[in-house]
Amino acid sequence: MLILGIESSCDETAAALVCDATKIEQRILSNVVLTQDKEHSPFGGIVPEIAARAHLKHLDDIIMSAMTAADVSFDEIDGIAATGGPGLIGGVIVGIMSAKAIASVKKKPFIAVNHLEGHALTARLTSNISFPYLLLLVSGGHCQLLIVEDIGKYKRLGTTVDDALGEAFDKCAKMMGLGYPGGPRVEAAAKTGDERKFNLPRPMRGREGCHFSFSGLKTAVRRQIEQIGSGNMNSQDIADLCASFQRAAGDVLIDRCKNGLNQFRSIYPTGNILVVAGGVAANKSIGNRLAELKHTENIQLMIPPTELCTDNAAMIAWAGIEKLKSGHTSSLDFKPRPRWPLDPNAPPAIGAGVKA
Ligand code: KG4
Ligand code: ZN
Numbered sequence: 001m002l003i004l005g006i007e008s009s010c011d012e013t014a015a016a017l018v019c020d021a022t023k024i025e026q027r028i029l030s031n032v033v034l035t036q037d038k039e040h041s042p043f044g045g046i047v048p049e050i051a052a053r054a055h056l057k058h059l060d061d062i063i064m065s066a067m068t069a070a071d072v073s074f075d076e077i078d079g080i081a082a083t084g085g086p087g088l089i090g091g092v093i094v095g096i097m098s099a100k101a102i103a104s105v106k107k108k109p110f111i112a113v114n115h116l117e118g119h120a121l122t123a124r125l126t127s128n129i130s131f132p133y134l135l136l137l138v139s140g141g142h143c144q145l146l147i148v149e150d151i152g153k154y155k156r157l158g159t160t161v162d163d164a165l166g167e168a169f170d171k172c173a174k175m176m177g178l179g180y181p182g183g184p185r186v187e188a189a190a191k192t193g194d195e196r197k198f199n200l201p202r203p204m205r206g207r208e209g210c211h212f213s214f215s216g217l218k219t220a221v222r223r224q225i226e227q228i229g230s231g232n233m234n235s236q237d238i239a240d241l242c243a244s245f246q247r248a249a250g251d252v253l254i255d256r257c258k259n260g261l262n263q264f265r266s267i268y269p270t271g272n273i274l275v276v277a278g279g280v281a282a283n284k285s286i287g288n289r290l291a292e293l294k295h296t297e298n299i300q301l302m303i304p305p306t307e308l309c310t311d312n313a314a315m316i317a318w319a320g321i322e323k324l325k326s327g328h329t330s331s332l333d334f335k336p337r338p339r340w341p342l343d344p345n346a347p348p349a350i351g352a353g354v355k356a
Contacts, residue, residue, distance in 0.1 A: 001019060001020045001078045001079075001321055001324065001325065002017060002018075002019045002029075002072065002076060002077050002078050003017070003018055003019070003077060003078060003079050003080070003081050003111075003317040003318075003320040003321050003324070004016075004017055004063070004066070004067070004074075004077050004079075004080045004081070004099075004102070004317060005017075005018060005080075005081045005082070005113075005313040005314060005315070005316035005317025005318070005319075005320055006059070006063065006080070006081070006082040006083065006095045006098060006099050006313055006316060007082075007083050007095065007115070007118070007311055007312060007313040007315075007316045008055040008059060008082075008083060008087075008091040008092065008094050008095035009083045009085065009086070009087025009088060009091055009092050009095070009115045009311070010046065010051070010087055010088060010091065010140065010141075010311055011035065011036040011037070011039075011040055011046050011051050011054075011311075012033050012034065012035050012036070012310070012311040012312070013033075013034045013036070013054065013055050013058045013059050013062050014031075014032060014033040014034070014062065014311065014312050014313035014316075015030075015032050015059070015062045015063040015065070015066035015067075015313045016028065016029075016030055016031040016032065016066055016312065016313035016314040016316070016317045017029040017030045017066055017067065017069075017070035017072060017077070017317065018031075018125070018314050018317035018318050018320075018321060019321075020321050020325070024125075024126060024127065024128070027125060027318075028125075028314050029069070029070035029071075029072065030065075030066045030067075030069035030070035031066070031307070031312055031313065031314040032062050032065045032066045032069065032313070033307075033311070033312050033313070034058055034062055036050070036051060036054045037180065037181060039051075039054050040180060041179060041180045043180075044174050044179070044180050045170065045174070045180060046088070048088045048089075048090055048091075049090065051088055051090065051091050052088065052090025052091050052093075052094060053090075055090070055091045055094040055095065056094050059094055059095065059098055060098070063098065063102075066313070074102060074106045074108075075106065077106075077108060078108065078109070078324065079103070079108050079109040079110070079111055079320060079324050079329070080099045080102050080103045080108055080109075080110055080111070080320075081099070081110075081111040081112075081113050081316050081317055081319065081320025081321075081323070081324075082095045082096050082098070082099035082110075082111075082112065082113065082316065083095055083096075083112075083113055083114075083115045083118065083316055084096055084112030084113060084114065084330070084334060084336055084337055084340070085114065085115065085336055085337030085338055085339065085340040086114070086115060086116065086141070086337065086338055086339050086340045086341075087115055087141075087338065088338070089336060089338045092336040092337075092338065093336050096112065096334065096336050100332050100334075103332065104332060109324060109329040110329065110330050110331075110332060110334070111319075111320040111323050111324055111328065111329055111330055112330040112334045113316045113319045113320055113323065114319075114337075114340050114342060115311075115316070115340075116137060116142060116340075116342050117151075117152070117154075117319050117342060118315035118316045118318070118319045119137055119139065119277040119278050119315060120135050120137065120146070120148050120154070120275075120277060120342065121148075121151075121315065121318060121319045121322055122277055122304045122308050122309075122314075122315045122318065123275040123277065123302045123304055124318070124322070125304075125308070125314065125315065125318040126302075126304050126305065126308060127302055129273055129275075129300075129302060131148060131149055131150050132147055132148060132149045132150075132264075132268050132271055133147075133148050133271065133273035133274070133275050133302075134146075134147055134148075134257075134260055134261060134264040134271065134273065134274045134275070135147070135148050135274075135275045135276075135277060136253065136256075136257055136260070136274065136275070136276045136277070136281075136290075137277055137278050138164070138165045138166065138253070138276065138277075138278045138279070138280035138281055138286075139164060139166050139277075139278030139279045139280065140164060140166035140167055140170065140278075140279055141164050141166070141167070142159070142160075142164050142278065143159065143160040143163075143164045143165045143166075143212045143214070144156055144157075144158065144159045144160070144342075145157040145158045145159075145210040145256060145257070145260040146342060146343065147264055147267065147268070147271075148275070151322050151323060151326045151328070152323070152326075152328065154342040154343045155267075155343055155346075156341075156342065156343035156346035157209075157210040157259075157260050157263050157264070158209055158210025158211040158212065158256065158259075158260065158349070159211060159212065159346070159349045160211070160212040160213060160214060160349070161211055161212070161213050161349045162213050162214060162215035163213075163214040163215050163218060164214070165212070165214055165249060165253075165280050166183055166278070166279050166280050167214070168214040168215075168217060168218045168249070169182045169183040169186050169245075169249075169280065170182035170183065171218050172186060172218060172221045172241075172242075172245055173185050173186050175221060175222055175225055175230075176189075176221075176225065176233070176238050176241065176242070177230070177238075178238070178242075183279060183280060183282070183283065184282070186242045186245065186246065187242075187246070187283050187284070187285060189235075189238055189239050189242040189243075190239060190242035190243040190245075190246050190285060191239070191243075192236075192239045193236075193238075193239030193240040193241070193242050193243030193244070194239075194240045194243060194244075195240075195243035195244050195246065195247035196244070196247070197240035197241070197243070197244055198224050198240060198241055198244035198245075199244075200217060200220045200221065200224075200244050200245060200247075200248040201216050201217055201220050201248065202217075202248050202251045202252050202255070203215075203216045203217055203252060204252060204255070204256065205251060205252055205255045206255065208259070209259060210256055210259050210260045210263065211256075211349050212252065212256060214249070214252075217245065217248055217249065217252075221241060221245055224241055225241070246283070246285050246286065247289075249286065250285070250286055250289035250290070251289075253286065253289070253290060254289060254290065254292060254293060257274060257290065257293055257297075258293070258296075258297065260274075261274065261293070261297050261299065272298065272299045272300055273299065273300045273302060274290075274293060274297075274299050274300070274301050274302070275302045275303075276290060276301070276302070276303045277303075277304065277309060278309065279309060279310045279311070280309075281303050281304065281309040282306040282309040282310055287303050290303075
């Protein structure tokens with residue numbers, strides 16, 4: 001099975017061709033990603049209108065580049081998968097309309113994919129793991145622990161009550177003048193920093209359950225900057241603050257994942273796989289910290305390669321393959337879903353004991 005995937009829900013315009021070859025290294029035929037960093041960096045964050053226009057301008061070329069790189073024609077593909085949400089509505093409309101147009105002209109199945117499901121299933125593209133597994137989803141818009149039970153079947157154990165972790169990375173980077181996108185810049189700066197220099201809070205650590213909170217950590221970073229005086233911060237101060245922030249975030253993730261693993265195992269006693277996905281999973285320092293759980297919790301830890309952690313269309317194509325194989329296609333009437341939870345039955349995080 002060969003699927004064209006399209007991703008346009010945030011600030012990456014992407015297209016990919018992916019097949020279900022038994023050999024993992026033969027699955028991705030092409031994976032083209034155009035980031036809009038240049039368009040958004042003057043504003044220090046994503047501007048939805050600019051994002052939508054950039055997707056519209058570039059998507060056709062990106063799709064053709066992916067087709068050419070994979071050396072396939074539209075007649076050879078078995079379906080078109082596109083991100084149907086959650087995300088910025090303008091970009092999602094652009095991707096969905098293109099996918100529907102190709103599907104209707106070429107008479108191929110169209111599959112609307114939940115962007116979060118793309119992240120959630122990436123580990124099954126890059127390794128042979130079966131359901132169920134525990135997923136730590138850490139991206140720019142989401143921070144959740146979920147049990148992945150099957151295609152389309154998710155049980156959310158916890159979510160953030162305020163900022164997502166990627167968002168906290170981005171905001172801290174902005175405060176330190178590191179620019180956009182923040183996550184990779186904080187990671188790079190932290191390499192030469194002392195992670196014990198600043199004593200930052202570990203929100204939610206030690207509490208029951210699997211919810212997260214990062215706004216207090218972000219505020220503590222702001223206070224440190226104010227204390228030193230933003231104009232007085234030298235590159236070593238920035239490196240130390242980035243490293244201390246990463247250390248604190250890592251401590252929180254480890255604590256939350258331990259609770260998540262306990263809950264996972266109370267439902268699935270033999271469950272022993274933890275998958276980390278989403279942009280923040282690209283952070284090697286966070287990945288190394290989470291690797292501590294391999295020994296203390298006796299689990300297998302799976303983190304996809306960097307280029308498949310951050311937004312891409314290979315994950316959307318792969319989710320399309322998984323969905324099509326299990327008999328799920330979408331109607332050409334599908335309406336983009338700017339909000340699309342993986343677990344619609346999860347209760348709101350309000351009441352988790354921290355600011356809602
Ligand atoms: O999954 P993703 O590409 O887009 C969303 O679905 O949100 O995640 C983007 C987020 C951004 O907040 C970005 O700063 C963060 O992931 N990110 C990182 C790293 N690379 C990307 N955060 C920390 N360290 C990184 N190396
Ligand atoms: Zn994403």
